[in-house]
Amino acid sequence: MSFEICRAIRADHPSLAGHFPGAPIVPGVVILDEVAAALAEWRKDCQLTGIRAVKFVLPLKPEQPFTICFTAAKGTETQVDFCCRVECRIIVEGRLEISSGGV
Amino acid sequence: MPIDKAEIRTLIPHAGLMCLLDSVLTWDDESIVCTSETHRDPANPLRRDGQLSALHAFEYGAQAAAVHGGLRARSAGVAAPLCYLAALRNAHLQVTRLDDIASPLEVRAQRLFGGAGNVIYECHVSAVDALLANGRITIVPRT
Numbered sequence: 001m002s003f004e005i006c007r008a009i010r011a012d013h014p015s016l017a018g019h020f021p022g023a024p025i026v027p028g029v030v031i032l033d034e035v036a037a038a039l040a041e042w043r044k045d046c047q048l049t050g051i052r053a054v055k056f057v058l059p060l061k062p063e064q065p066f067t068i069c070f071t072a073a074k075g076t077e078t079q080v081d082f083c084c085r086v087e088c089r090i091i092v093e094g095r096l097e098i099s100s101g102g103v
Numbered sequence: 104m105p106i107d108k109a110e111i112r113t114l115i116p117h118a119g120l121m122c123l124l125d126s127v128l129t130w131d132d133e134s135i136v137c138t139s140e141t142h143r144d145p146a147n148p149l150r151r152d153g154q155l156s157a158l159h160a161f162e163y164g165a166q167a168a169a170v171h172g173g174l175r176a177r178s179a180g181v182a183a184p185l186c187y188l189a190a191l192r193n194a195h196l197q198v199t200r201l202d203d204i205a206s207p208l209e210v211r212a213q214r215l216f217g218g219a220g221n222v223i224y225e226c227h228v229s230a231v232d233a234l235l236a237n238g239r240i241t242i243v244p245r246t
Contacts (some may be wrong), residue, residue: 014148016109018121027121029162033151036158048158051194056187070176094191 002071003042004028007034011062026060035082038068039096043080046098052079054094058086066091106130106174114173115166116185120148123166124210127174134213135171138161142201142208155202157212161191162213166185167212168242172222184244189221194238206230220244 007018016024018022036048060066066084073079073095083093106127115122124137141147142155142163149159165188176183209229211220212235216223220243 014146015121016148018119019119020116021118025187027149027162028165028191029149031202032158033149033156034163036156037151047199050196051191053190053192054194055190059187064121097195102167 002069003038004036004067004069005041006065006067007038008063008065009034013062014030016062020089024062026062028054028056028092031056031060031066031084035068035084035092035096039070039080039082039098042070043098046100048096049099050097052095052097054092056092058089058091060084060086106170111170114183115169117166117169120144120146123147123149123163124170125207127170127227128209130171130174132175132214134211135167135174137163137167137170137210139208139210142204145224147202150202153202154200157196157198157201157236159201160196160208160228161188161194161226161238161240163208163210164212164224164230164236164238165212165232165240165242167226168214168222168224168240171212171214172242186222186242186244188240189243190241192239192241194236194237197233198235201235204230204235208235215239 080096125139128136173183211227212224222242
């Protein structure tokens with residue numbers, strides 16, 4: 001079971017002016033926020049409770065389209081693997097912890 | 104004496120509203136404790152649809168680690184390298200959002216490993232002794 005969605009962080013995102021002046025790079029937490037929003041689209045009843053691991057492999061630039069891909073982690077109901085790709089390069093990958101109820 | 108926001112701005116490259124921490128309460132070579140009320144600011148640049156996700160606790164933690172790196176470099180008389188957040192592990196969220204937390208955030212970062220190159224910090228973000236989020240971050244110099 002998997003799910004894919006395409007996203008981009010607009011150049012006018014309020015975090016970019018200060019991160020960093022003259023050299024905007026999308027903050028890792030902004031990418032994670034997009035991943036969490038995409039997760040909520042895939043599994044409407046689930047709640048993000050933690051991050052087992054995430055690696056920020058390559059920087060993401062403003063307006064650069066990226067694909068978020070989820071796959072159910074094998075052997076567990078409470079973990080989901082994800083990666084973010086720009087074209088065919090992985091920029092972020094990791095494993096999320098979820099619960100189907102509230103936190 | 105606490106280190107205020109104006110001095111924090113001289114220690115890290117984060118500018119404008121993206122400089123999230125308000126002051127450093129205490130620090131030594133191994134750890135730092137900072138405080139912030141920017142989580143309640145409607146203009147916080149990390150808000151999405153008006154809400155500040157608890158995930159952003161790790162940006163507060165990463166900035167505390169960056170300030171710590173800046174303070175350590177300054178006391179050693181060297182320039183702090185530009186660093187980025189390379190990894191996050193064993194991160195737990197006790198809440199879903201931060202903007203509805205009425206008290207100031209306390210942001211602690213403890214250096215577990217590393218010196219001039221890759222550094223690993225354990226970060227705790229809490230409010231009035233209630234843990235909101237914790238996790239282990241890896242900070243890497245930008246090459």
